[in-house]
Amino acid sequence: MSQTLPLRSAQKVSLTIITGFLGSGKTSLLNHLLTQSGGRKITALVNDFGALNIDSELIEAQHGNQVSLTNGCICCSIGDDLMRSLADIMRQDPLPDHLIIEASGVADPTRIAAYAAVDPQLRLDGIITLVDAAAHELHAQDPYLADNYHKQIEAGHMLLISKPDLVEASQVEHLEAKLRASHPNTPQARVRHGQLPIEVVLGLKAEREIKTTTPLAPHIEDHGLASWSAHLHGNLSREVLAEKITSLTPHVLRAKGVLRDEQGAYALHYAGGRIHFENLDVTPSGHFVLIGKPELPNAEALTNLFQPTGS
DSSP states (O other): OOOOOOOOOOOOEEEEEEEESTTSSHHHHHHHHHTTOTTOOEEEEESOGGGOOOOGGGEEEEETTEEEETTSOEEEEOTTOHHHHHHHHHTOSSOOSEEEEEOOTTOOHHHHHGGGGTSTTEEEEEEEEEEETTTHHHHHTOTTTHHHHHHHHHHOSEEEEEOGGGSOHHHHHHHHHHHHHHOTTSOEEEEBTTBOOHHHHSOOOOOSOOOOOSOOOSSOOOTTOEEEEEEOOSOOOHHHHHHHHHTTTTTEEEEEEEEEETTEEEEEEEETTEEEEEEOSSOOOOEEEEEEOTTSOOHHHHHHHHSOTTO
8 A cells, every 4th residue: 555755834934154273253143043933933052062051951951963843943062974964964854043153263164065065955054263362363374274274254145243252352453454456345343241132143045155075074184193092080270270271382282171279170272372271060970182383292192291190
């Protein structure tokens, strides 16, 4: 006996890609967008699932690599394979109204945007590129990072100048003028701590063609960057940890950790040459991650630096 299967909805799902170099504020922006969905059913694909600081009152359920929010939004971890994660989302019934992908800090967003052409139910709404006001010159002139860094800016349908409060106003104005000169048709806005109305970044309906000469691949490349992670046990003071990280410059690009010292639990964020500590009211995991250039010391040397024998 034959069976007639229901036709899949012809609904188009808008795709927004949030890109920007390591530490530029992508997760803060995404976290804020998820709190103001305004009735939209948003699905967010993120690399660093644990970094989302979602208010516990918004969380309806959590299982595996997915968090469901009370406002109908869903957050999923990309894991190791973006294409597979994207395919899983597009098999959902019902489909989300909007899909947001938080790209890796070293990913080429044009390669991710090319996925929109693969699935006829996906429509690229826009690429949002965050530009760290305090670290722009450092990254833009780095011979190792500059090419990929400029690709992220070139791809943006909108440029968000993040962390403007960390530099002089004249420096922010100079950066905005430079970006206007090189990208006169790309709108700009400033953003602090991810606080931006959702209408500013969703609904761009991008029309500019995204060009890429890089073939699609199922995995996001790491661009040859080195990484090291470990669980740091015991009380490691913030001052000592800052000295250890600083000793690795200029080869270290990003560091994150949830640790404890005599003052209590704290989160560490290092990006753009800046170290920030945030007091936490949680039991720290001790997890610590470093990302850097290939010249970063090897795993044994880093273990000896951060977990010396006898500690």
